[in-house]
Amino acid sequence: MKKWGEVALGVVTSMGGFLEVGSIATSIQAGAAFGFQLAWALALGTICLAVLMEMTGRLAAVSGRSYADLLREHMGVRFFVIPLVAVLVPSFLVLVSEIGGVAVGLQMATGIAFRWWAIPVALLGWLLLWRGTFKLVEQGTALLGLVSLVFLVAALKLKPDWGAVGAGLIPSAPDHDGASYWYIAVSILGASISPYLYLFYSAGALEDGWSVEYLNVNRLTAGVGNLFGGGLALMVLLCAGMVFLPRGIRADAYEQIALVLASPLGRAGLVLFLVTLCITCFGATVEITLSCAYLLAQGLGWPWSENMRPARDARFAVTYSVLILLASLPIALGADPLALTNISMVISAASLPVTVIPLVVLMNDRRVMTRHANGWLSNAALLLISVMALVLFFAAMPLRWFGGA
Amino acid sequence: MSRLRSWTATTKLAAELRGVRSTNGALTGQLLLRAREARTTGAAKLATLAQTDSQRVAARSLLDSLQAGIARLQQASR
Numbered sequence: 505m506k507k508w509g510e511v512a513l514g515v516v517t518s519m520g521g522f523l524e525v526g527s528i529a530t531s532i533q534a535g536a537a538f539g540f541q542l543a544w545a546l547a548l549g550t551i552c553l554a555v556l557m558e559m560t561g562r563l564a565a566v567s568g569r570s571y572a573d574l575l576r577e578h579m580g581v582r583f584f585v586i587p588l589v590a591v592l593v594p595s596f597l598v599l600v601s602e603i604g605g606v607a608v609g610l611q612m613a614t615g616i617a618f619r620w621w622a623i624p625v626a627l628l629g630w631l632l633l634w635r636g637t638f639k640l641v642e643q644g645t646a647l648l649g650l651v652s653l654v655f656l657v658a659a660l661k662l663k664p665d666w667g668a669v670g671a672g673l674i675p676s677a678p679d680h681d682g683a684s685y686w687y688i689a690v691s692i693l694g695a696s697i698s699p700y701l702y703l704f705y706s707a708g709a710l711e712d713g714w715s716v717e718y719l720n721v722n723r724l725t726a727g728v729g730n731l732f733g734g735g736l737a738l739m740v741l742l743c744a745g746m747v748f749l750p751r752g753i754r755a756d757a758y759e760q761i762a763l764v765l766a767s768p769l770g771r772a773g774l775v776l777f778l779v780t781l782c783i784t785c786f787g788a789t790v791e792i793t794l795s796c797a798y799l800l801a802q803g804l805g806w807p808w809s810e811n812m813r814p815a816r817d818a819r820f821a822v823t824y825s826v827l828i829l830l831a832s833l834p835i836a837l838g839a840d841p842l843a844l845t846n847i848s849m850v851i852s853a854a855s856l857p858v859t860v861i862p863l864v865v866l867m868n869d870r871r872v873m874t875r876h877a878n879g880w881l882s883n884a885a886l887l888l889i890s891v892m893a894l895v896l897f898f899a900a901m902p903l904r905w906f907g908g909a
Numbered sequence: 910m911s912r913l914r915s916w917t918a919t920t921k922l923a924a925e926l927r928g929v930r931s932t933n934g935a936l937t938g939q940l941l942l943r944a945r946e947a948r949t950t951g952a953a954k955l956a957t958l959a960q961t962d963s964q965r966v967a968a969r970s971l972l973d974s975l976q977a978g979i980a981r982l983q984q985a986s987r
Contacts, residue, residue, distance in 0.1 A: 615935030751922055754915040756947075759939045763922055763932070770931045 511724045517646040518557075518729020523655075524788035525605030526598060526695030526852075527737045528781065529755075529845045532764060534688045535744025536755045537681065540664070540672030543738055545689040547673050549696025550734025552892070555885050556697065556860065557726040559867055559878070560706035565714040565722055566876045571706050571859075572802035574866055584803055590858040592796055595700045597848035599792040599831040603629075604841025605785030608758045609778050619838050626832035629789045633824050638711040638810040641794065645787030652784055654776040655739040658768045662746040669742065683906040690900050691846060693892075694853030696734070703859070704795040707802070711810060716876065743768070758842055789828070797824035847904065854900035856893035864890060910955075913971045916947040920978030927985040937986040941979065948975050 534542035560571050567574060576584040607621035632641060678685035705726070714722065747767045748755060755761050762781075765773030794810060800823050801808035807817040814821035835841060864886050867878040878886065923940045926932045955968035 612936045612939065613933070615938060751918045752914055753918045753922065754911060756912065756915065757943050759936060759943050760915075760919050762936055763919070763926060766926050766931045767922065770929070771933075774932055774936070 514725030522733025536748035543672035564709035609781035622835035694849035
């Protein structure tokens with residue numbers, strides 16, 4: 505019974521935590537420019553994320569060790585530096601974007617320029633990390649993030665053509681702006697499969713003390729939670745496709761994006777959009793900060809746990825403190841949050857191969873995974889994701905150049 | 910040009926929403942600022958890109974539409 509409670513909470517957490525600045529911005533840009541035609545990219549990203557989360561969660565539950573820890577042990581310290589840098593750089597950029605998302609939300613609510621909000625937001629995040637426990641960070645922000653269900657209400661009110669939505673789930677070539685179409689597709693995949701998401705999930709499994717008995721909990725949480733989360737992101741895309749596309753509005757600025765719910769739901773829609781933006785971005789801010797600190801501490805063998813007092817894992821606590829404050833500086837100095845979001849999603853997509861490909865080796869090592877190693881189906885899925893990650897690696901930057909303007 | 914059209918449509922939607930009090934003053938003010946920025950950069954770009962008379966007429970028409978949209982939004986925000 506306790507485990508079913510954990511599954512329910514895990515599903516709600518995954519759902520509430522799915523939306524953040526990247527998924528909101530890319531889904532809205534996709535809907536505004538191409539209607540429902542890019543729904544397949546969201547579906548693909550969601551499936552890939554669910555597979556990767558299930559595997560990194562299983563790895564942690566079976567071995568009792570983190571992905572970063574095992575990666576360093578198996579591949580050596582020299583190799584470990586590559587995924588470390590490849591994850592830290594895009595994650596840091598995404599972190600800056602998330603702080604920017606909260607700051608812009610507060611700017612639209614109060615009229616006070618977003619740059620003034622960056623440091624207070626970072627300090628609030630730091631305080632939560634310093635004083636809070638893992639459960640508070642993970643579940644507290646995700647439960648509040650359920651306010652994002654407003655997109656479901658708005659989408660239903662707008663009455664989408666479900667046949668067209670179904671057609672959008674099948675990949676198709678665009679009839680205009682090809683480079684922009686593929687660029688947004690890559691951005692959606694980058695936002696959906698950010699490495700910080702599955703590394704945070706894997707570290708969370710260890711924080712929660714998962715063992716092999718939790719493999720079914722892991723499977724259900726990763727599968728159902730992401731299904732609902734991805735569904736919510738699809739609702740964002742549908743809203744943009746019905747509000748912006750017919751009017752010819754391309755979402756170039758957060759101020760335009762904010763109108764997406766005001767149109768179907770009135771003043772309440774605007775308020776709920778701003779609350780959703782602030783809460784989901786704040787939740788992602790603390791999760792990414794923790795994820796980066798976990799990666800560094802686990803990879804370098806430092807003591808780490810969000811549940812420990814900072815004095816007992818001082819290097820871990822200093823890492824997240826410095827990271828979150830550093831990440832607030834570009835926004836405080838006036839960097840454009842939406843431009844940063846777009847570039848960070850593309851870099852995030854390009855960084856996928858270095859975390860996905862080594863997972864093939866670890867998930868098939870029977871000394872680590874015992875009888876819970878990957879079967880042929882899991883390996884086929886992981887192989888497909890690895891190939892896709894390589895394609896994204898080579899395509900991301902040229903598409904940024906040709907399609908990102 | 911698509912950016913100018915997009916901002917013209919944005920000002921139209923924002924004015925409608927402000928008219929029925931679905932948006933707040935802070936957001937409307939920021940939208941006005943962004944729309945003016947888009948018009949200024951658009952005007953500078955079109956001045957260099959428009960080569961023929963017909964292109965210049967089309968560019969002028971786009972800029973005028975956006976200016977009208979800005980005026981409408983400004984009126985709605987009062």
